[in-house]
Amino acid sequence: MGRKIFLLAACCVLLIGAVFPLKEYAAGITVTAAVDGLNIRSGPGLSYSVVATVKKGAVFTVLSEKGEWMQLRLSTGKTGWAANWLVNRQQAASKTNTTAIITADKLRIRSGPGTNYSMTGSLTMGEQVTILENSGLWSKIESKRGSGWVSSEFLKETGSPGKTTGTAPATSAAKTKIKVVNADILNVRTTPSSKAAVAGKLKQGAKVEVLSESNGWSKISFSNGKIGWVSSEFLSAQEESPNSGKNSTGIIGTVTATALSVRNAGSLDGKIIATVKKGQKFSILEEKNSWAKIEYQKGKYGWVAGWYLVKAAEEPGNAAGNTGKEVNESKVTILHDGSNIRQKPELNAKVIARGNKGEQFKVKKVSGSWYEIELKNGSSGFIAGWIVQVSGSAPQISKEDGFSYLKNKVIVIDPGHGGIDTGTIGVRGTYEKGLTLKTANLLTSKLTKHGAKVVMTRSRDTYYSLPSRVSSAHINGADAFISIHYDSINDRTVRGMTTYYYHSYQKKLAETVHSATVTETKSKNRNARFGDYHVIRENKQAAALIELGFLSNASEEMGVLSNQFQESASTGIVNGLARYFKEK
Structure with a gap:
């Protein structure tokens, strides 16, 4: 009897092998877990028992493949099976000797290419390493703190291959x-x-x-x-002369940290020689490895972390660029009767005098978009640059429209989901990942036309991890991060637009963008509110996550798919961003 059962089992195995041929892999082929809580099973099918559960990013060697299942070698040395649609195939390791800097606050060094390997050390933002080889989403590095494997998304390459x-x-x-x-x-x-x-x-x-x-x-x-x-x-x-600021990069950096350390070298290991405060502006003389060299006092130079600077080009129309411009023998001529001359260079400042068309005043200096002028009694006043004509060496200031506040702003647009992550699926079959990309492309086009520097976390149907999306905001020093989504809920009558923030410094951006977008689309207002989402929770920049409508509501799904809604939604977000930067 036992022999018959054995022969029957053997026949079954042969039959299964014929229907689902076993594909063996050469050593070195690896995959990574594409989802959190990936179940590893005892056999190639959902009916087999779970032998292990692993975290997203865990790396495994592929031993064989049967149908839609892969046999993997676990870190314990045992084997198990995982569905091939829940893992990402990795390319073979490639050798390199490229230098790079760390872009994360704290980056773990591991003994192997995956989160299932033990931690052997850590690195901090700004530290330099040498990349020895790459394997999928992981890089083997060498640093002064030791060698090992780190996540590639937190490395910014700075050098080309060299000799050892x-x-x-x-x-x-x-x-x-x-x-x-x-x-x-x-x-x-x-x-x-x-x-x-x-x-x-x-x-x-x-x-x-x-x-x-x-x-x-x-x-x-x-x-x-x-x-x-x-x-x-x-x-x-080498220390430059006091005049070296004239050879700057042409970029003004505004400090965003409450207190930013100035160091004698472009590295976190550099000695702190001074401190600058939030809101101070400096010409950037040189940039290297995400660090910026500034003249923090007259004739004194140092390096600051570039990720704590908001950058803008120095140009005549830029307030920072205008301030301090030469005004030798310059005069302004009033263009309209009853033009206000104010006590301070602000629209809400007290009016101390009025000028009539044709009157001329000597310019004492330029203050942003205003001229400080000398009045007939010898006192000083301020007049808006766009209501006068200037002659002499002072720059002519033009009135800025609302969208001019977008110029040179770094805005990261994050189309939610992508690749294996479809997001929600509407009652009519709409995939959220495709709709978010459509909205993001429209939004990017409009922002670019207004002079913004736009970075998209993805530009095609590709999966990117949440940390990599946040990293994009940090690496690029985003002035604003907008994550585009569409909502879903079991109650199919619910509709409307919701915008989320996590940190208090993100609230103003969320409220401003939300208000402008609701106004433009005429959507039901579900308000801007607190939300615990990774891309805003882990984001050090001003960030907001906007849910533009419910795909679980059949009529709203049809509405958000229309070209009219897409135009209105993208226009509303642009308007909100312009207002946010104007009021900031």
């Missing part, structure tokens, strides 16, 4: 640079390692020729042509 010298990869510089030692005594070593023999010592202020830089070390020429290695954090660029 000594114990650390070195990227050859395109040309040599002169730098200055900023430590009291700096050891020069024979190889790029703190354990290497000391080849010499340099005093503070000594100038060296930097031949190449990599992984936190600089290869230098010193003492009549000797070659050695020093820690890059103790080298600073």
Whole structure:
């Protein structure tokens, strides 16, 4: 009897193998879990028992494939099966020697390419690493804190492949640079390692020729042509003269942090030499690895973290660019009778005098979009630049329309869902992921026409993780982050528009965009309110998540699909953003 059962089982196995052939994989093919709580089963089917549950991003080696199921090797050494539609296939590891900087506040280093591997250390924002190889969504790196694997989405590449010298990869510089030692005594070593023999010592202020830089070390020429290695954090660029600000990048940076440290080098390891405050504006003299060099006091220079600066181009129409412009022998001529001259350069400031058409006044200085003028009694007053004609060296100021406040603003547009993540599906079969992309494309086109710098987290039907979407806001220093969604609920009578914020500093953006969009679309107002969503909760920038309507309501689903609604919704969001920046 037992022999018959055995033969019957063997026949079943052969039959299954013929219907669902087993595809074996060469070593090294890996996949990552595409969803949180992925069930690993004892066999290739939903009827098999669950042997493990893993987190999103976990990496596995593929052993074989049967139908729509993959046999995987777990971190415990055991094997299990997962549905192939719930995993992402990874490309084979590619070798590289590229330098990069960390863009996350704290990035874990792991022993292997996946969250199921143990943590061996961590890195902080701004630190430099060398990427040794890439495997899917993970990169093997080497840093002064050790080597291991990190999530690739939190790396920003800064260098091209280079040669390996000594114990650390070195990227050859395109040309040599002169730098200055900023430590009291700096050891020069024979190889790029703190354990290497000391080849010499340099005093503070000594100038060296930097031949190449990599992984936190600089290869230098010193003492009549000797070659050695020093820690890059103790080298600073040569100090420019007080006039060096004239050679700036043409970009003004406004500080967004309450108190921002100024360092002697473009790194978190640089020594703090001063502090600047929120709202202060500086010309950016140089940018490197997400750090910006500024003149924080007259004749004094330092580096600040670029992700705490809101950037805008210096130009005649820009308030920051106008302030302080040369006004030698400049005069303004009043264009209209009864023009208000105010006590301060503000529309709500007290009116201290009025001028009539044709009257002229001497310009004392430019203050944003206003001219400070000398009145007939010798006192000073302010007049709006767009109601006068200027002559002389002072710039002519034009009245800005509402959309001018969008110019040069960095706006990250996040079309919700994508790829394997369809989002909600409407009662008529509408996929949320497709509709959010349609709205986002329209919105992007309109914002771009008004001079905004738009970054889309996705531009096609592709899956991107929530952390990578937030990272896009941080890396690009977004002035605003808007996540586009459509809603769903079991009660099919519910309709309307809702906008969410998580942090108090996001509330103004959410309320302004929501109000303008509801007005434009005539949608039912479900208000701007608190919401615990990853893309706003983990976002350090001003961010809002807008649900433009309910796909679970048949009539509203039909409405939001119309070109008229899409035009109105995108226009409303643009209007809201313009108003937000104007009132900010």
